[in-house]
Amino acid sequence: MTSILPRWFRKFFRDEQHWDDLAFFREVTLFHGMNSWQLGRIKQAMQKRTYRAGEVLFKEGQIGQAVFIIKSARVELTRTSGEGARVLGALGPGHIFGEMALLEQMPRTATATVAEDGVIYLFYTATLDTLIRHHPAVGVKLMKNMAIFLSALLRKTNKELDQVARQGQG
Amino acid sequence: MNEGRFWRSVFVLAGLGAAAFVFFRAWNVILPFFLGLTAAYFVNPLVDRFVGFGLRRGRVVMVLYLFLFGGTVLMASWFIPILVREASAAMTEIPTYAGTLNALVDHINVHLQPFLQKLIGAHAKSFTIPFRVDRFLESVLMSLPAHLLDFAHLGLWVFIIPFSCFFGLAQGQKWIDTLFEWTPSEHVESLLGLLAEINAKLGGYFRGILLESMCVGLLSMAGLGLFGVKGAVLLGCVTGLLNLVPFLAPVVGGSLALLVAYFQGASFSLLLGIFFLFLLVRLFDDFVLIPLIIGHHVQLHPLIILFAVLAGVEVGGFFGLIFAIPVTVIAKVVLGLLVRTREENLLINQQHYYS
Incomplete structure (x- = not known):
């Protein structure tokens, strides 16, 4: 809202919760470089839910349909193999996971369980399609950020593979 | 299928059946609320546009209703007189239309008889089109009081539909x-x-x-x-x-x-x-x-x-x-x-x- 409007008018219409949520979204990698209006559209396309510790978000092998963005919870990722369940890592506020679901509907490679109570946002693939169709500028920025995010992930994996190879040679 | 899963399925199906039964029995009561919520679903993207700017949903809906009310009054003041004029013109034309249609039916009956008599002989007389527009209109007018209650229902809907639409929009x-x-x-x-x-x-x-x-x-x-x-x-x-x-x-x-x-x-x-x-x-x-x-x-x-x-x-x-x-x-x-x-x-x- 512009400052031309009287103070009482702005106070009457302004939704404080909305601006708090937007401040959080600005810090999320996937939404970098987006203006308030674009973040507002993204926020409307997402679903919010409060999770309790122990609740399972998705299981390994399930077809991924949504990407998860943690606002205030802690989530543990585990993978089951012949030797039993192995913890891959823990994620906290601001982290994104299950992002591959936005690109392709493939089986999940790990199980996600909530370790600490909190709020998590879900962003579904069909909603992304609608968003791209109705607001292409938002869709393009989102996909560009997604490409940067995946590129960083790929660089990290290459580095780790390199280290493993060096350890093997040593 | 284990026993727990079986009973859970039975309860879910019974619940769905009961909900469907209530839905169909109370269809006339549910309908205006349903229409109001459907209207809310249509208008919601417009409200979302303003909410996306960081405005409070309830207040946006309130202002939107004020504008819609004003717009409806303006539209109605321009549109309804045209519709009323055309409808009343149609009403005055009805006797002429009825006469033309009756003449058309008579014309078909007269020209059809010789052809049918050649085909089926004396039985042809029972094959005439019995439709008379004046009698049809009379029967429609006679049945109108029976439908007055439906109009009363519609009057109630005029309040229920915007009311449920308002709450549908405000809840988002x-x-x-x-x-x-x-x-x-x-x-x-x-x-x-x-x-x-x-x-x-x-x-x-x-x-x-x-x-x-x-x-x-x-x-x-x-x-x-x-x-x-x-x-x-x-x-x-x-x-x-x-x-x-x-x-x-x-x-x-x-x-x-x-x-x-x-x-x-x-x-x-x-x-x-x-x-x-x-x-x-x-x-x-x-x-x-x-x-x-x-x-x-x-x-x-x-x-x-x-x-x-x-x-x-x-x-x-x-x-x-x-x-x-x-x-x-x-x-x-x-x-x-x-x-x-x-x-x-x-x-x-x-x-x-x-x-």
Whole structure:
């Protein structure tokens, strides 16, 4: 809202919760470089839910349909193999996971369980399609950020593979 | 299937059956609330636009209602006099129309008799068209008091529909948030998927068909106006409304326009022109408006659409007709999800088997 409007008018219409949520979204990698209006559209396309510790978000092998963005919870990722369940890592506020679901509907490679109570946002693939169709500028920025995010992930994996190879040679 | 799962399925099915029973028994009571919430679903994207700027939803809805009320009053003050003028003109023309139609029926009967007598002899006399417009109108007028209660119902709807629409809009996504809080965590993703897919397909369809019907109504109105048919505004509105139901606008709207033009003494070439006008509007609708506005939102086979429309009429009358396609779309999405879930379970079972 512009400052031309009287103070009482702005106070009457302004939704404080909305601006708090937007401040959080600005810090999320996937939404970098987006203006308030674009973040507002993204926020409307997402679903919010409060999770309790122990609740399972998705299981390994399930077809991924949504990407998860943690606002205030802690989530543990585990993978089951012949030797039993192995913890891959823990994620906290601001982290994104299950992002591959936005690109392709493939089986999940790990199980996600909530370790600490909190709020998590879900962003579904069909909603992304609608968003791209109705607001292409938002869709393009989102996909560009997604490409940067995946590129960083790929660089990290290459580095780790390199280290493993060096350890093997040593 | 283990015993727990069996009883859970039984309870879920019994619950769904009871809900369906109550829904059909109380259909007349539920309908205005349902229509109000449907209207809220249409208007919601407009409210979302303002909410996206960081404005409070409730206040936005309040201001929107004030504007809508003002706009409706303005529109009504311009539009209703035209409709009333055309309707009253049509009323004064009714005796002339009735006389013309009676003369037409008499003409057919007189010319049909010699032909039938050659074919079936003395039995031909029992094969006359018994339709008399004056008697038909009299029977309609006599049955009007019985329908007065329906009008009283409609009067109540005028209050209930905007009222429930207001609350639907003011609540916004809170209904869905509550539903998600109640859903077990592992099913949230699937439920979100289902709702998002239904919303993507249905939202586009609902909003698209409204826009498409408006275009068809305006085109018919403009065409009939150019041909100089009296009552073009009324006929255009009727055609636009009929377009909400698949297949109805060109057949009923076109026939109605042809009949009205015929009664107004239109020449054969003008009648042909009106026929081609409706044909052109239909083609424009099929090849330009539908692909452009509704597009890929509803991918249903024409036979399924026809079946759904007929089944809708049988179950819910006029409103069944309007909601037949949306209900079929929802059923298609749900069925698709069930098939996907089954394939997903098979995949998980296979992975467990091989690991």
